[in-house]
Amino acid sequence: MTNSAPGGQRRALNVTRQDYASAGMAAVVPVMEESLAESLERIETSHHSRADAVMESLNLALVRTVGDPGSVMLETWESWLLAMQVHSAVFAATAPDLETVTCKIRQEERHLPTTGPQTYLNAETWLDAFYLSIICREAARLDMLAQIPVSLLRDFGGVLDEYTYAWVETLQSFWLNRDDLRTHLVRAVDLSAPEQARVVDAEEMSKLRYPPIMMLYRYLRGDVAGFIEALADAVRWHKEYWTADEDRTHNILGVVALAPLAIASLAKANGLPVEVQTDYLPEALLDFAWRGEFDA
Structure with missing residues (x-):
């Protein structure tokens, strides 16, 4: 297998992350939390809110990781777990033989009516859902995602x-x-x-x-x-x-x-x-440091 890829630089085993405005990022977390909470309140009834929740949940996890590069704080891990739950839930709600699916999101059972094609249910979102489920070691959700027909992802738009x-x-x-x-x-x-x-x-x-x-x-x-x-x-x-x-x-x-x-x-x-060794790979996520602490 061959592929043209960037090269010419000496490979390193320690990569520093660029600086972000940590204080500014921390200041927007409450606003992001409020917006995400509003989207989650309507996730059972609104496709627009489902799309927003997908985007907002991942962005919140990333913003929290700016100030917590290793993702060692409880709040940061909860944000990653929530992003995984939201991303997998919207794909669980594509089950063709069900009218409603029950998904746990923030320790609450949500009842999502199943859906037809939606633009946010595309292959890029599927990849994020799969990555998040691997990071959170969620085998059952990976089983579900692995059985989503690729033809369905094509139909979902984009x-x-x-x-x-x-x-x-x-x-x-x-x-x-x-x-x-x-x-x-x-x-x-x-x-x-x-x-x-x-x-x-x-x-x-x-x-x-x-x-x-x-x-x-x-x-x-x-x-x-x-x-x-x-x-x-x-x-x-x-x-x-x-x-x-x-x-x-x-x-x-x-x-x-x-x-x-x-x-x-x-x-x-x-x-x-x-x-x-790098903050691009948060240590607590890589090590699954919160194993057993939550019922996902």
């Missing part, structure tokens, strides 16, 4: 690069232990080449989209040295992308390398060493 669907199929095949895993993985690698980019640009494809695929490839081969190298590349390129200009440097999406964190969490949970 124009995405074809690699996205190949990557979804790869992760589903991996989780369900299907025989077609290699086929989907090779296709994901090929379609994540920079020249294949149509919706995202070549830089985003090579620095953000391709690295987690290579991490999974190295993990599946049991290649410890190759995996550590791929993880170091993923984190370094994540920083390069999110510090390329002033706007990106302050973008909240750069706080955590979500996809590499998920694959690294998977690897660490299964005995592979993770030797990259």
Whole structure:
């Protein structure tokens, strides 16, 4: 498998995160909490509120992580757990044979009417849901997500690069232990080449989209040295992308390398060493430090 990826710099095992305005971020947390609470109040009846809750829950977790880089504080972990619950709930509510599904969100049972195609239920949101469920070690939710038909994700709207669907199929095949895993993985690698980019640009494809695929490839081969190298590349390129200009440097999406964190969490949970030290991979999330503290 080959792919053109950024190179030419010495790989490092310690990557510092860019500075964020921690005080300013902390100041907006109460406002974000209030907005998210309002969305959750209407999540059972409003698709607009479901879409808002998806976006707001992840943003809140990221903002909390600015001031708590290791995600060691209870409030930060609760925010990540909530983001996982919201993301998985909206996909659970696509079950074709049910009229309503019951999902736990913030320790409350919510009854969500099932839905037809909605623009927020696309493959990108599915990937975030899958990553969050890996990070939170939620096997049952991963089982559910792995059985969402890719055809359904296509129907749910949005124009995405074809690699996205190949990557979804790869992760589903991996989780369900299907025989077609290699086929989907090779296709994901090929379609994540920079020249294949149509919706995202070549830089985003090579620095953000391709690295987690290579991490999974190295993990599946049991290649410890190759995996550590791929993880170091993923984190370094994540920083390069999110510090390329002033706007990106302050973008909240750069706080955590979500996809590499998920694959690294998977690897660490299964005995592979993770030797990259960085706030882009919050330590408490990577180590699942809150194991057993919550009924998710």
